[in-house]
Amino acid sequence: IDTFGIAIGGSLGSSKDEMYRVVNFTAPKLGNKHPIHLLGIGDPRDIWSLVKSGIDTFDCVSPTRLARHGSALIKGKQGKKNIKNRQYANDLLPIDPNCSCSTCSNYTLAYIHHLFKAGELLGLQLVTSHNIYFMNSLMKLIRASIENNNLEDAEKEWFS
Numbered sequence: 182i183d184t185f186g187i188a189i190g191g192s193l194g195s196s197k198d199e200m201y202r203v204v205n206f207t208a209p210k211l212g213n214k215h216p217i218h219l220l221g222i223g224d225p226r227d228i229w230s231l232v233k234s235g236i237d238t239f240d241c242v243s244p245t246r247l248a249r250h251g252s253a254l255i256k257g258k259q260g261k262k263n264i265k266n267r268q269y270a271n272d273l274l275p276i277d278p279n280c281s282c283s284t285c286s287n288y289t290l291a292y293i294h295h296l297f298k299a300g301e302l303l304g305l306q307l308v309t310s311h312n313i314y315f316m317n318s319l320m321k322l323i324r325a326s327i328e329n330n331n332l333e334d335a336e337k338e339w340f341s
Contacts, residue, residue: 190220208235244312269294282314
């Protein structure tokens with residue numbers, strides 16, 4: 182097929198296990214001539230695993246949906262922090278001290294927590310900005326680790 186890429190999407194089963202079986206069955210049959218895009222998958226754990234299955238690109242509403250509900254994506258096993266939780270009411274650190282997004286560079290957890298509690302739309306805009314930056318950084322790291330042939334090590338470091 183003379184096309185830019187190929188997408189896998191639609192019903193991928195009723196569980197993550199089934200989704201992995203569908204993708205692992207389908208992706209190898211599509212070859213390496215075109216990039217393979219997976220629709221609707223946005224969890225960082227899934228992205229790390231599915232890249233190894235041959236998926237090249239992803240799209241999902243998850244980062245923006247999580248942000249609307251007050252959850253910021255972070256590295257590590259936990260994967261996210263709910264900024265609406267009381268523990269962040271006086272926290273003067275950014276969402277992630279190692280993140281260089283505009284949100285983490287300019288705003289504290291306490292301020293963003295206040296914005297959510299006050300019903301200010303700026304709170305979800307700031308967390309959305311962080312989450313999108315986070316996802317782009319994740320994909321940049323995955324691309325670099327593939328080029329450097331250290332995907333497994335990069336994944337272990339990401340979740341440690």
